[in-house]
Amino acid sequence: MAFDEVTTRPTGNQQGRSTGATVAVQMTDVSRRYLVGSSEVAALEGVNLEIDEGQFVVVLGPSGSGKTTLVNLIGALDVATDGEVVVTGRRITGASRAELSRFRRDTVSFIFQSFNLFPGLTARENVQFGRDVTRRRGEGGDVAEILASVGLGERLDHFPHELSGGEQQRVAIARALATGNRIMLADEPTGELDFHTGVQILGLLQEQADAGHTVLVVTHNREISRVADRVIELSSGRIVRDGPPIEGKVPVDELSW
Amino acid sequence: MRLSFWLRWSGRDLRKRWPQVVAIALVIAVGTGVFAGLGSTTQWRRESNDASYAALGMHDIKLSVSEGSTAAAGRLRRLVDQADGLDGRVDVRAMEERLIAPTQVDASIDDEAILAPGRLVGVPVSEGGPRVDGIEVREGRALGPSDDGQPVGLLEVHFADGRKLAPTGALKIAGGASLDYVGTALSPEYFYVIDPRGGLLGAMDFAVVFAPLATVQRLTGWAGRVNDLVIGLRPGVDRERLVAAIEDAAAEGAPDLGITVSVTEDDRSWQVLHDDIAGDQQFWNVFAGLILAGAAFAAFNLAGRMVEAQRREIGVGMALGATPATIARRPLLVGLEIAVLGAVLGVVVGLLVDLAIGSVFEDLLPLPVWKTPFQVGVFVRGAALGVALPMVATAWPVWRAVRIPPVEAIRTGHLAVRGSRLEALARRLPVPGGSLSRLPLRNILRAPRRTLLTALGIASAITTLVATFGLVDSFVGTLTVADRTTLAGTPNRVMVELDRFHAVDSPEVRAIRDLSVVGHAETGVKLGGTLAPLSSKGGGAERSQAAGDRRSEVNVLLEVRDLDHGEWVPPVSKGRLPRSSDEILLAAEAGRDLGVGPGDTVLLRHPVATTAGSTRIEETIMRVAGLHPSPFRFEAFLARPDVLGLTGSANAIQVRPAPGRTVADVQRAIFGLPGVASVQPASAMADALETAIDQSVGIFRVIQYFMLFLAVLIAFNSTSIAADERSRDHATMLAFGLPVRSLLRLAVVEGLMVGLLGTAIGLIVGRLVVEWFAVTLVANTLPEVGITAQLATGTMTSAVALGVAAVAIAPLFTLRRLLRVDVPSTLRVME
Incomplete structure (x- = not known):
């Protein structure tokens, strides 16, 4: 079975933001419920949203609010119990395991809280992995250039355990970039990092958004939401706020926590 | 905390890893079971030999005149009677003269020509004789006084069974005389048939016919003559003193006969059956040792991984102030539970081995009495080994784990990632292809201890296989040399x-x-x-x-x-x-x-x-x-x-x-x-050696099946541990859209590399073991044949195929797990 191609229109109907850009992500009445023992727990309930291409979106919420579930559904790591998820015009809902796998390979790239680098591969090779998986050789520049762009031009042949946490997360970002996919999903990317390193990582993600990538950052740190184009706030599996930062978008170097 | 608490907790650990636990328990069971099963045969054979020799009254002393000579009936008996210090009524249980003559036996059936060299053994059949070196009738009837002088006899059972002859029938012997055999029989000097021309290789190709003394005298033309006398002594008689006295009497009274005086232990068949036990025990010890080594490596592998997975919990325990002894309780209990499971299964495997090997021995060495009682001592030793192995295997990583500072043990995320010293090598090692091609080798180098333990486990199974096959190869190689030298130019x-x-x-x-x-x-x-x-x-x-x-x-x-x-x-x-x-x-x-x-x-x-x-x-x-x-x-x-x-x-x-x-x-x-x-x-000699090889192959087959099982178990265990350890890597790859088949391919390639390493080690050690078998063991038990250690190409190919196939197939068992991996949950695991 192939993905259903869905025509996406310029945005304008979701809670007051309209850019006229193409919709990257569209979720309609999406719910995700899990069975825990004999009882059912709703991680997400009736979520509707649209995210434009090139937006820097921060998904904010306390633990258990459903923010990681939201990102997993967009990234096709998980499937919705109800509703429809369409990403870059492809309907994920009802897709087979192989199609989901292909979708992830061709559409999204992940950045994890604990980096999840392959400990047996050097920084260069970890980034090369992103390139090899998508088979987009030659696109988006040389692997060494990508690493240099995240400030790791001198650490190419180091193994993960020879790098600091910040450096490891930079490699993870470089790996995501190397896939050439336009949607970057970052789940608590600064969760394991100190403030200064965290800010540097956010700066890098901001640069990717500026370069046209759609970036979704999941965090429980409200301060981080200040650098976003758009903040989606979740509570108990529902969107309780969706819009630009309350005090307006600020540059990364103005953050403090 | 009560024992039940710890038992519950450790029980949960076991359930969580049940495939690995069952695999390791089976590995231990195969190791200890084969050890106990093979070990039992030593005692069986000792008891069976003693009982069989006693049942048929094996001679204590034998007088043989030189080849080609005979003496008048009664002359040898008189010589013994004249021996200084011998009181026939007090010292001797029975004394009988015999006539033993070489012959050729024609036992052809219909179109099948069965011509074999052999021997006519003329024995007294009156008064329930022979009473020394008695004859047990396997099938047919016994010889009695009325048969004396008649053309009847009993055919030795090894030959009869080996040539698949009926229990009664007709024979022709050299010179064309006919003789009916009225049954098949066993006698102590032929418990293991030794062709006087071909050493130990006569089991099926040397026909012994037991016949009444007068019959043999008539058939050979040596009427009233004998050439052999056997004596059974009463218990407690000083045999050596009597031997010396008889030797003196023979030298003095019959220098023309060239008499040789021998005792029970000089009998080649007796020697082979007894020496063979010690030799076989060494043989079994090597095999059991190799299998146990494989089990030990596999146990260390699993125990190490289990303790490693509990690293953080151990750290938390230490942070809470628990003593190392308390912390060690849970993993050690897991080890003990695996040990008990392995030991119990080991008893079952041991009984299976006993069943298989017991019937092979009974076919190979037909004795009048075969005793195969359950060997409690051997099984207890096997079970003790089965318990000790995983306990030691668990204790070592636990001891290491409780010595790690708590702060390091509870560390999570990227700080918990460790490298190995071999990574420096990995960095310089050029591997063609992309990052995916490099992963298998990198993973191997990143966990050198586990790689080595797996490789050694596989190696022990391969070594055992190479040793069993190699021994057959060496015999076959020897056979080829024999053929080449004896048949060259004139086949x-x-x-x-x-x-x-x-x-x-x-x-x-x-x-x-x-x-x-x-x-x-x-x-x-x-x-x-x-x-x-x-x-x-x-x-x-x-x-x-x-x-x-x-x-x-x-x-x-x-x-x-x-x-x-x-x-x-x-x-x-x-x-x-x-x-x-x-x-x-x-x-x-x-x-x-x-x-x-x-x-x-x-x-x-x-x-x-x-x-x-x-x-x-x-x-x-x-x-x-x-x-x-x-x-x-x-x-x-x-x-x-x-x-x-x-x-x-x-x-x-x-x-x-x-x-x-x-x-x-x-x-x-x-x-x-x-x-x-x-x-x-x-070519008869070489043919006899070929027959002996064919007979031995039965025992080797039993061992080989267990080895095959062991290799697959070790490989599965290792792959399962690797899959467990790499679960997060796998989840990340799946998150990046890599298909399951690619993950499987990576696991297979990694397995192949470890398999090749293990196979290479197994081939080298196996070659050394074959060398030891040939130079030491076979040289002692089969000195008449010079065996040269060799490995055939087929053996090496089979070993490589098995070693590589076992580890390459093993990842397929993890396919279900890969298909069911919960990517989001696995990615969120902190270590």
């Missing part, structure tokens, strides 16, 4: 042995020469002798101290033949062929055992024919002219018969079939002629 030679010495121009010899089926006939002499080393080289006459020890002597079959113009001459590997009367050509194996080479001298103890027609034993110093490459140690060649006093005589004839005639034609034509003892192809 159709037929060896005829005469019943005694005849003049080379006698009617008996002429009758053979004149047969139309005979193309060429060449007379010779074959006679048994013994070689002993001398203490000095270059003609020194001092017999070395070692020569006093019977076991340091080498029994040889002296063959006198025309080495200048003969149709076939033995090939020479070192030195040259003998030219003069005092020169001898030895097998390289005999030279090695005696410590002599060309130019050295040896002491030859041999019979000499006297002018009176009898023989006497003499010792002659012989110079070793050269060595021949035949693996049969007993083959020795002389150029002239004068040293044996047999100039102009022959008891052996080599025959080449006439053009268009076959070996079988010659055998049939010669068989019925007078004076013929046996007719067999020159």
Whole structure:
């Protein structure tokens, strides 16, 4: 079975933001419920949203609010119990395991809280992995250039355990970039990092958004939401706020926590 | 905290990893089960041997007159009676004279020609005899007084069973006489049949016929004559004193008979059955040791991983102030539970091994009494090993874990990632292809300890396989050498042995020469002798101290033949062929055992024919002219018969079939002629060795099946651990859209690399074990044959195929787990 191609229109109907850009992500009445023992727990309930291409979106919420579930559904790591998820015009809902796998390979790239680098591969090779998986050789520049762009031009042949946490997360970002996919999903990317390193990582993600990538950052740190184009706030599996930062978008170097 | 709490907790740990737990328990079970099962056979065989020899009254002392000689009935008995200090009524339980004669047996059925060299054993059948070296009838009926003088006998069971003969039937013996065998039977001297010409290799190719004494005397033309006397002593009698007295009496009263006095332990069959137990035990010990080593490596592997997975919990425990002893309780209990499971399963495996190997032994060594009781001691030792192995395997990583600082143990995320020193190597090692191609090798180098444990586990299984196959290869290789040396140039030679010495121009010899089926006939002499080393080289006459020890002597079959113009001459590997009367050509194996080479001298103890027609034993110093490459140690060649006093005589004839005639034609034509003892192809010895190999293969098959199972278990266990350890890597790859088949391919490639490493180690160690088997073990239990250690290409290919296949297939067992991996949850796991 192939993905259903869905025509996406310029945005304008979701809670007051309209850019006229193409919709990257569209979720309609999406719910995700899990069975825990004999009882059912709703991680997400009736979520509707649209995210434009090139937006820097921060998904904010306390633990258990459903923010990681939201990102997993967009990234096709998980499937919705109800509703429809369409990403870059492809309907994920009802897709087979192989199609989901292909979708992830061709559409999204992940950045994890604990980096999840392959400990047996050097920084260069970890980034090369992103390139090899998508088979987009030659696109988006040389692997060494990508690493240099995240400030790791001198650490190419180091193994993960020879790098600091910040450096490891930079490699993870470089790996995501190397896939050439336009949607970057970052789940608590600064969760394991100190403030200064965290800010540097956010700066890098901001640069990717500026370069046209759609970036979704999941965090429980409200301060981080200040650098976003758009903040989606979740509570108990529902969107309780969706819009630009309350005090307006600020540059990364103005953050403090 | 109560024990039940710890048991519950550790039980949950076990359930969580049940496939690995079951696999490791099975590995331990195979190791300890094979150890216990094979170990039991030692006790079985000891008990069965003792009971069997006792049941049939094995002789304590035996008097044999020299080959070709006989004595009037009653003469040997009188000699013993005259022995100084012997009181027949007090010391002797029974004493019986016998007549034993070489013959050729024709047991052909319909179209199938069954011609074999053999022996007629004439025994007293009155008064319930024979009472020494008794006969147990397996099928048919026993011989009784009414059979004395009648053409009836009993066929030895090894030959009858080996040739699939009916329990009763008709035979023809050399000279054309007919004899009905009324049953099949066993007797102590033939519990393990030894062909006097071919050493240990006679089980199926040497036909022994037990018949009444008068019958054998009539059939051989030796009416009223005997050549053997066996004595059964009463318990507590000083046997050595009696042996000395009988030897003195024989030397004084019958120097013309060349009498040899021997005791139970001199009997070659007795020696083989007893030495074989010790040899086999060493053999089993090596196998059990290898299997246990495999089990130990696998246990260390799993225990290490389980403790590693609990690292953080151990750290938390330490942070909460728990003592190392308390922290160690849970993983140690897991180890104990696996140990108990392994030991219990080990008993089951042991019983299965006993069942399989017991029936193989009963077929291979038919004894009148086979005792196969459950060996409690051996099984307890096996179970103790089964418990100790995983306990030690668990204790080591636990001890290491509780010594780690708590802060390090509870560390999570990227800080918990560790590298290995081999990564420096990995960085420089060029691997073609992309990042995915590099991953398998990197993973191997990143976890060198686990890689090594897995490789060694596989290696132990491969070693065992290579050792079993390699032993067969070595025998087959030896067989090939034997064929090459004995059949070179004249593959159709037929060896005829005469019943005694005849003049080379006698009617008996002429009758053979004149047969139309005979193309060429060449007379010779074959006679048994013994070689002993001398203490000095270059003609020194001092017999070395070692020569006093019977076991340091080498029994040889002296063959006198025309080495200048003969149709076939033995090939020479070192030195040259003998030219003069005092020169001898030895097998390289005999030279090695005696410590002599060309130019050295040896002491030859041999019979000499006297002018009176009898023989006497003499010792002659012989110079070793050269060595021949035949693996049969007993083959020795002389150029002239004068040293044996047999100039102009022959008891052996080599025959080449006439053009268009076959070996079988010659055998049939010669068989019925007078004076013929046996007719067999020159390849008979090699054929007998082939038979012996075929018999041994049954035992090896049992071991091989268990090894195959063990290799797959170890491989599965290792792959399962690897999949467990790499679950986060796998989840990340899946998150990036890598298909499951690619993950599986990575696991297979990684498995192949470890498999190749393990196989390479297994081949090397296996080759060394085969070398040890050939040089030490087989050399002790089968000294007549010089086995050269070798591994056939097929063996190596099979070992590689098995080693690689086992580990390459194992990842397929993890497919289900890969298909069901919960990517989001696995990615969120903190370590």
